[in-house]
Each structure stands twice: as structure tokens, then as C-alpha cells.
Amino acid sequence: MHNEIVMAGFGGQGVLLIGKMLAYAGMNAGNEVTWMPSYGPEMRGGTCNCTVVLSDHPIGSPISKRPHALIALNLPSLDKFEDAVRPGGIIVVNTSLINRLPKRTDVTVVPVPANEIAVEVGTAKAANMVALGAFLGASGLVDQKGVESVLVEAFPNRQKLIELNEKALRRGFEIGQGHAAAVAAG
Amino acid sequence: MAKKLMKGCEAIGEAAIHAGCRLFFGYPITPQNEIPEYMSARLPQVGGTFVQAESEVAASNMLYGAAGAGCRVFTSSSSPGISLMQEGLSYIAAAELPVVVVNIMRGGPGLGGILPSQSDYFQATKGGGHGDYRLLVLAPSTVQEAADLVIDAFDLADEYRNPVMILGDGLIGQMMEPVEFKKEIKPEDLPEKPWATTGRAGRQQNIINSLYLDPEQLEAHNWDLHRKYQRMAKEVRYEAFNTDGGCDVLIVAYGTVARITKTAIDMAREKGLKIGLFRPITLYPYPTEALVQTAEGAKSVLVSELSTGQMVEDVRAAIAGRRPVGFYGRVGGMVMGPDELVEQAEKLVAVHV
Numbered sequence: 001m002h003n004e005i006v007m008a009g010f011g012g013q014g015v016l017l018i019g020k021m022l023a024y025a026g027m028n029a030g031n032e033v034t035w036m037p038s039y040g041p042e043m044r045g046g047t048c049n050c051t052v053v054l055s056d057h058p059i060g061s062p063i064s065k066r067p068h069a070l071i072a073l074n075l076p077s078l079d080k081f082e083d084a085v086r087p088g089g090i091i092v093v094n095t096s097l098i099n100r101l102p103k104r105t106d107v108t109v110v111p112v113p114a115n116e117i118a119v120e121v122g123t124a125k126a127a128n129m130v131a132l133g134a135f136l137g138a139s140g141l142v143d144q145k146g147v148e149s150v151l152v153e154a155f156p157n158r159q160k161l162i163e164l165n166e167k168a169l170r171r172g173f174e175i176g177q178g179h180a181a182a183v184a185a186g
Numbered sequence: 187m188a189k190k191l192m193k194g195c196e197a198i199g200e201a202a203i204h205a206g207c208r209l210f211f212g213y214p215i216t217p218q219n220e221i222p223e224y225m226s227a228r229l230p231q232v233g234g235t236f237v238q239a240e241s242e243v244a245a246s247n248m249l250y251g252a253a254g255a256g257c258r259v260f261t262s263s264s265s266p267g268i269s270l271m272q273e274g275l276s277y278i279a280a281a282e283l284p285v286v287v288v289n290i291m292r293g294g295p296g297l298g299g300i301l302p303s304q305s306d307y308f309q310a311t312k313g314g315g316h317g318d319y320r321l322l323v324l325a326p327s328t329v330q331e332a333a334d335l336v337i338d339a340f341d342l343a344d345e346y347r348n349p350v351m352i353l354g355d356g357l358i359g360q361m362m363e364p365v366e367f368k369k370e371i372k373p374e375d376l377p378e379k380p381w382a383t384t385g386r387a388g389r390q391q392n393i394i395n396s397l398y399l400d401p402e403q404l405e406a407h408n409w410d411l412h413r414k415y416q417r418m419a420k421e422v423r424y425e426a427f428n429t430d431g432g433c434d435v436l437i438v439a440y441g442t443v444a445r446i447t448k449t450a451i452d453m454a455r456e457k458g459l460k461i462g463l464f465r466p467i468t469l470y471p472y473p474t475e476a477l478v479q480t481a482e483g484a485k486s487v488l489v490s491e492l493s494t495g496q497m498v499e500d501v502r503a504a505i506a507g508r509r510p511v512g513f514y515g516r517v518g519g520m521v522m523g524p525d526e527l528v529e530q531a532e533k534l535v536a537v538h539v
Binding site for chain 1: 189191216217300301356357360361362363364445446447448449450451452521523524525
């Protein structure tokens with residue numbers, strides 16, 4: 001098992017946080033993991049991304065030119081990374097903010113209205129969790145429970161936040177899982 | 187202690203505390219700001235002191251003073267800031283004081299950029315400031331190794347009474363990986379430093395100095411230092427990876443580039459090309475003998491760095507024409523992909539079959 005995942009969006013959408021959660025969950029599940037942020041001269045509202053590598057053997061490069069999956073939270077992120085995703089990979093598209101679907105036909109596309117679902121759950125800020133959930137549901141890469149347990153570490157003693165984010169993750173997970181099942185059924 | 191996911195910079199900071207260090211003097215600069223940030227939060231919790239100096243020059247002289255008083259002390263910066271610290275480092279080396287300096291390299295020269303680079307190799311391994319001196323230089327390639335080497339760096343600094351530099355780059359500093367701290371040294375358990383200027387009370391006067399106006403005395407001091415650097419040769423550390431039974435191309439790389447080489451090794455294997463890796467962990471002293479022995483099993487050698495070619499000079503001097511030595515570098519904050527290393531290795535094989 002070796003998976004390179006790029007998460008990208010606007011600064012403030014919580015891209016680095018879901019990357020950390022994925023890395024933590026991977027580590028707790030016994031994998032080798034790396035988390036690498038983009039740290040260029042970023043500005044508020046600019047784009048932001050991170051790369052997480054999960055592997056069953058020691059990880060060489062923590063950066064990826066050809067990721068296995070992309071979680072795109074905004075349009076510039078989809079534009080920038082769509083072509084890089086490996087054939088057979090997964091692209092999660094936040095359709096709340098992205099008004100087109102990927103052109104690629106050789107990858108599994110998981111459209112998810114992450115912002116709308118997050119608002120339904122109770123906080124617009126949890127759109128990142130919805131997207132992460134959709135990726136986990138579609139990929140089966142890390143156990144959903146594993147990621148939920150990381151929430152407790154990410155938001156210590158903030159039960160309300162944990163519950164909201166759990167809900168957001170689950171809603172995303174169901175969409176991702178349903179989508180993967182539909183793709184498998186043809 | 188369970189494994190924690192930490193940035194390289196944070197792990198370096200925590201490791202210094204585990205090494206019994208309670209003093210940090212520094213000045214902020216990207217991409218290592220997480221080190222002073224971390225120390226400013228952690229040191230007060232453990233009874234230590236964090237000072238943001240007015241400049242890097244000042245920070246390096248604070249280091250000089252604290253080390254002279256016998257304290258474990260460290261600083262961190264990135265390339266332009268390390269250049270500013272050279273005044274203090276030269277004095278510290280001359281006065282034979284133990285300090286630990288972390289350089290999380292970024293692209294240069296001048297202010298350059300903020301992305302990863304290895305273009306301070308010459309500065310780190312050939313002295314850095316004025317005068318005949320050397321730092322002991324350690325180059326981690328994982329976050330765990332960065333933490334382990336920081337703890338060792340304090341011990342090595344004390345043992346040789348010499349500044350030790352951890353030479354990382356923006357990628358090692360910014361990346362998160364699982365890390366575990368295996369030992370904790372309490373400041374009160376550290377060995378005595380009978381040479382330190384701790385107040386004369388009841389003993390002979392200790393003098394810490396770098397001024398020798400008598401040329402005979404200075405010459406003797408220079409040769410003493412030189413002999414110390416020769417003694418440090420026994421501290422060489424390196425990793426030889428995928429080199430058993432020889433290889434087509436031996437890539438010599440440290441830090442971040444060594445990691446990328448490991449991915450290139452897997453990619454090349456699928457193409458039937460065997461790449462080996464020789465990774466110096468100590469850049470000074472350089473593992474020359476081990477490199478020569480490892481290269482004997484290789485058809486050719488490829489040095490790869492995030493510079494236009496610095497370590498390659500030490501490799502060429504070591505190999506001394508016995509094998510073809512190629513070079514591949516990326517600079518300015520650009521980092522090569524493993525595919526580029528495979529392509530370069532293939533080119534070398536095509537030329538030297």
C-alpha cells in the first residue's frame with residue numbers, strides 16, 4: 001500500500017487540518033506517514049495545499065508530482081492539480097465552489113457539495129470535513145472511526161465541535177461510499 | 187512515550203529540551219520560525235529562558251556567553267541569518283565552547299527565497315566564518331533523525347567543546363512525520379564543566395578568550411584545534427542503502443535529496459536499473475573512507491544536491507578519478523522529483539557502459 005494524496009483549497013478552508021487528520025489516522029493505523037504543507041509566500045485568500053503520503057514501507061519523497069488522489073476545495077486547486085492525478089485515482093470535487101467537473105475520464109470523480117452539507121450540519125466551517133469524509137468513503141483508505149478518534153485529539157475538550165465535525169465527516173463518508181458503490185456497479 | 191506527529195522544526199525544539207537544554211537565543215526567519223515559536227512556549231514551562239535577540243549577530247554572542255557559563259544552549263536560523271551569526275560562531279569555535287546551531291537552509295545567495303535548498307554546504311563544512319576552524323555538521327533526512335541528532339549534537343558539542351551544526355532544509359523543517367523521544371536528560375544530571383566561567387570562588391581562574399596576540403601562542407592554538415578536528419574523524423556516520431552486491435549507479439546525497447533517492451531506487455528497480463544510495467549523516471567529518479569502499483561496488487557515481495554543486499567537490503576528492511562522478515542539482519527552492527534522478531542515472535549508465 002502506498003498512497004499520495006493532495007488536498008488543496010483557499011487559505012482558511014482547513015486544508016492543512018484535514019491533511020493532519022488523515023496523517024494522524026494513518027499513523028494510528030500503523031502506517032508510515034508524511035505531511036508536507038505548501039509554504040510559499042502565501043497570502044490570506046490565496047491557495048494552500050498539503051500532501052499526505054500513507055505507506056506500508058518507509059517513505060522517500062514527501063512531495064508528489066503524481067498523486068493517487070486529489071481533494072479540491074476550490075476551482076484554482078482543481079485547475080492546478082487535475083492533470084497530475086494518476087490514472088485510476090480519485091478526485092473529490094467540492095461542487096459548492098467549483099462550477100465544473102474534472103475533464104479526466106480515467107479517474108473516479110466524487111462530486112460533493114461540501115459547503116451546503118456543512119451548513120446543514122450546523123457550521124459552514126466544516127466543509128473540509130465533509131470533503132475528507134467523501135474521500136475516505138470513496139477510497140476506503142483509512143477507517144472512518146480512525147479519523148473520528150483523531151477529532152478528539154484535534155479539538156480537545158470541545159465536545160460540541162467534535163460532534164459537529166463528526167457529523168460532517170459522516171455525511172461526506174456516506175456520499176463517498178455511495179458514489180464508490182455506484183461506480184463499482186457500473 | 188507514544189509516537190507523535192510533529193513538524194521537523196517542532197521536533198528539533200522538543201529534542202533540545204530532552205537534551206537538557208534550557209536556553210534559546212534567536213531571531214525569526216522563514217522557514218524555521220516554528221523552532222523559536224515552539225521554544226518560546228516550551229522553555230518557560232520547564233524553567234528555561236527564551237530570548238528573541240535584536241539580531242542574529244546578537245543571538246550568536248548570547249550563545250557565546252551562555253556556553254562560556256557552562257550552559258547547554260542552542261539557536262536556529264535559516265541561511266541569511268546563519269551568515270549573520272558567523273561572527274559569534276568563529277569566536278565560539280576559537281574559545282572552544284559547546285553550542286548547537288540549527289540551519290534550516292533556504293535558497294540563496296542574498297535573501298534568496300524561502301523554499302528548501304542545500305546551498306550552505308560549503309559554509310557549514312568548511313568553517314563558515316573567518317579563521318581556521320570547523321563545525322561538526324549533522325544532516326538529518328527524517329523528522330525522527332532530526333530529533334535524535336539534536337540530542338546527540340549536544341553530547342558531541344560537550345565532548346569536543348566545539349560548535350555542532352544541524353544542517354537541514356525547508357522540507358525537513360516543515361514536513362510532519364511520526365517522532366518518538368526515547369531519552370530525557372535532566373539539566374542537573376549533565377556532567378560538570380570545570381572550565382566554565384561560573385564564578386571563581388575557591389578555584390583557579392578560568393579564562394575564555396579568542397585573542398592571542400603572541401603569534402607563537404596562536405600557532406600552537408591553531409594546531410591544537412586542528413588536532414581536535416582530526417580526533418573528530420571517528421564520529422563519521424553514514425547510511426549505505428541498496429548497495430549490497432554492488433549497483434549500476436551509486437547516488438551520493440544527504441538530507442532531503444537522500445529521501446527522494448530512495449523513491450528513485452524503487453522506480454529504477456522496475457526498469458531493471460540498480461541504484462544504490464550513499465548518505466553521509468556527518469557532513470563534517472565527511473565519511474570519505476566508507477564512500478570510497480561503497481563506490482568500489484558501483485559502476486558510476488552520481489552526486490545530487492539542492493545546489494549547483496558543493497558536496498560533489500568532496501566526493502570527487504574522495505573518489506579521485508576511480509569512478510566517473512556525475513552531478514545533478516536543482517536550485518532556487520526547486521526540488522527534484524525521483525523521476526529526474528532515475529533519468530540522470532540512466533544517462534550516466536548509457537555514457538559509461
